Amino acid sequence: MILRRVARPLLASIFIAGGINALRQKEAHAEAAKPLLDKTVGEKAGELPSDPVTLVQVDAAVKIAAGTMLTVGVLPRISSVLLLGSLVPTTVAGHPFWEEQDQQKRQQELTEFLKNASLAGGLLISAVDTGGKPSLGWRTRHAAEEVGHQVQGRTGEMQRRMGAAQGKAGLAVAKATKASEQATARAAKRQGRATGMAKGKGKALKAAKKGAGRAKSAATHRH
CATH class of the missing domain: 1.20.920 (Histone Acetyltransferase; Chain A)
Known part of the structure; x- marks a missing residue:
């Protein structure tokens, strides 16, 4: 100065x-x-x-x-x-x-x-x-670089947000798939239990019929 x-x-x-x-x-x-x-x-x-x-x-x-x-x-x-x-x-x-x-x-x-x-x-x-002070050419280049940095920053931010959204969507799909698999497993388990109970009732019914038949046959021989 x-x-x-x-x-x-x-x-x-x-x-x-x-x-x-x-x-x-x-x-x-x-x-x-x-x-x-x-x-x-x-x-x-x-x-x-x-x-x-x-x-x-x-x-x-x-x-x-x-x-x-x-x-x-x-x-x-x-x-x-x-x-x-x-x-x-x-x-x-x-x-x-x-x-x-x-x-x-x-x-x-x-x-x-x-x-x-x-x-x-x-x-x-x-x-x-x-x-x-900075020259006009320097200010112009600096402004262009600043705009470029801002555009890159916004692009990166958008990419990060898109990645986060995709991650959340993938997590939600995984949770839904897991929940569906668990529900299917529970339904299959319930169905297995029901089938087992039905088979058990069938066997008990057959045993009861056999017992009744034997009792009837014994009663007939006594008379």
Whole structure:
């Protein structure tokens, strides 16, 4: 946190100073920007503001406002993108080293161009800096993983419940089967007892008949 509070003002200082300087010397900056405007705006002058002085003032205002926002930490990522968008045309218009014929001037312009390229690198880092918070990509992946875990957890819970239900159903079937077998065994036992009693009564009846026959035969011999 302390590093960001120090680094952001250092990175923004050159843009704020450059914007103030551009407002003070807008005619000179407009003259330097005119060749680039002629190449880029060209025939679209009726659609876009083509007055070099106006564009220099707009660019300076963006540098000062976005630089101040970056300094105080207000929307630092957005302000870094704004500064980066302002830096690119300024660098191309202000330091076209490829057009210089003099070797010394060419080297000077190349050095300034590379300095601005270094600033662009710093702005790119600042534009993606989340201030220690998870990035959007990480949050998206984390949310997807969390949803996946929840789906897996619910699927596992449903499977466990289904397994428990199947276990209960199997236990109920087993109990019912056992109860049916026990009832069948009891019925068979009762039927066996009844059959035994019937056989016993039959034997007693036969014995009684035989006893009666013998008694009758004995009585007949006596007479």
